[in-house]
Amino acid sequence: MSNSTFNKILSIVIALLLWIYVIGEVNPTTQHTFTNVPVSLVSMETLTSRNLAVAGDSEYTVDIVVEGQRADVSKLTMDEVVATADLFGFGKGQSYIEVSVKVPENVKKIEVRPARIPVNIEELVAVSKPVRVTVSGLETGDQEVGNIKLKPSEIEVTGAKSQVDSVEYIQATLDATKVLENGSTLQVTAVPIDGDETPVRNVRLSSEYVEISAKLFGVKTVKLNTKTTGELAEGYEISSIELPETIRIKGSKSVLRNLSEVSTEPIDITDISSNTTQRVKVNLPDGVELANTNKTIEAKIYIRDVVSKEFEYSSDEIQIEGLSEGYEASIQTSPVILKVIGEESAMGLIQKEDFTLSIDLSEADTTTASAKVIVNHTKTVSRIIVTPEKLNVTVNEES
Incomplete structure (x- = not known):
């Protein structure tokens, strides 16, 4: 017994035997906390039957404290800890619903944190939203997807009113690398999107997929x-x-x-x-x-x-040009109104004498002709309107 090494070994053996006895035979009671245990909402169908729905994110979690013998608690998994909240009987508005917990018979529930969860219940609505295509997979700017056809082009969104109202459109993302020049038809997932370009959760779609026909264009x-x-x-x-x-x-x-x-x-x-x-x-x-x-x-x-000025010209004030030798002409249409339009600063100095009106009869080969009025000027104006634009002219041989 005086051997110190022997005493140390003996102490260790005794301690080990005592630990094995406590764990294997005594098996003390212990507690364990499961964190972020998901809470399932039950009786949802009772809300739907009354045109009601849960608004916001319906994914709730709680922390659950359980107690039992160490061996039993150590073997317990989160899948064996079931948390539910029953919506039966609740109406529109925010309610705090008690969380019920089920655990195996060999352990017991000690505490649920929080004991109640806030659930907001709203009117159930259904609204059709347009489908928009987002194209991915194109690396250069010399090609784009075109001739896009959607089926369906609108999808009905069902859920709590605030959730449905937040949906701006249904996004269908098309992978351009799968589109051919002669056309392709692909089925893509439909995703409800809000005004911040974020997917909206907790709503139902009348169609989970969109069929897209498209071609790869230059x-x-x-x-x-x-x-x-x-x-x-x-x-x-x-x-x-x-x-x-x-x-x-x-x-x-x-x-x-x-x-x-x-x-x-x-x-x-x-x-x-x-x-x-x-x-x-x-x-x-x-x-x-x-x-x-x-x-x-x-x-x-x-x-x-702009401002305008009007000037009147008689037939005698209109020059006749291009008349063949041995002929004379007389203008039958009279008078001619010249409307000049321009900026006020320039128009203040504009006078009738600044404009010369003429007609060209070089192409006239009959006794009657119609000739366009030609306006010559050196002033800066915006627009000139001549009424009438063409004049009737009689051409005769000189007597």
Whole structure:
């Protein structure tokens, strides 16, 4: 017994035997806390039958403290700890619903934190939302997906009113690497998206998938032509129209090959009296679309104030030019009204004598002719309107 090494070994053996006895025979009671245990909402069908639904994120979790013999508690898994909240009997508004917990018979529940969860119940609604396609997988700007057709083009969203109202559209993401030039049809997942471009949870869709038909197109830059229609309000004229000189379009290579320019529909300036911006529609051949960078074409129209002056000219004040030798002519249409339009600062000095009116009869070979009025001047004006634009003239041989 005086051997210290022997005493140390004996102490260790005794301690080990005591530990084995306590664990194996005594098996003391212990507690364990399971964190973030999911809570299942039950009796949801009772809400649906009353046109109600749970709003917000319906995924709830709680912490659960259990107690039992160490051997039993150590073997317990989270899958064996079941937490539920019964929605039966609850109506519209926010309610705090008690969490019920089931555990195996050899352990017992000690505490649930929190004991109740807040559930917001709203009116159940169903609204159709448009489907929008998002294209992924294109690495260069010389190709784009086009001729896109959707089935369905709208999907009904069902759920709590606040959740459904937050849905802006249904997103369908198309992988462009799977689209061929002669066309492909793909099925993609439908995702409800809100105004912040974030997926909306806890709503149901009438269709979980969208069927997309599309073709892989080439992209080309072409010249953009435009013209106007209509008349501005009295006292105004167009100063300038700001519009892109070129735009990018997409289509099959065979169609784009011989296409170098496109035109807009006429820009309507009827009765415009202030600077304005108009969305412009582009006339495109069949099978051609605007490229993604030019989905919207806008024309900025700038106008300015103008004033006008009118001068009257008799037939004697209109020069006749180009008349063949041996002939004489007389103007039958009279008088001619010359309306001159320009900025006020310039128009103050404009006089009738600044303008010379004439007609050219070099092409006239009959006794009666019609000739366009030609206006010559050196003044800076915006626009000249001649009424009438053509004059009736009688041509006779000199007597």
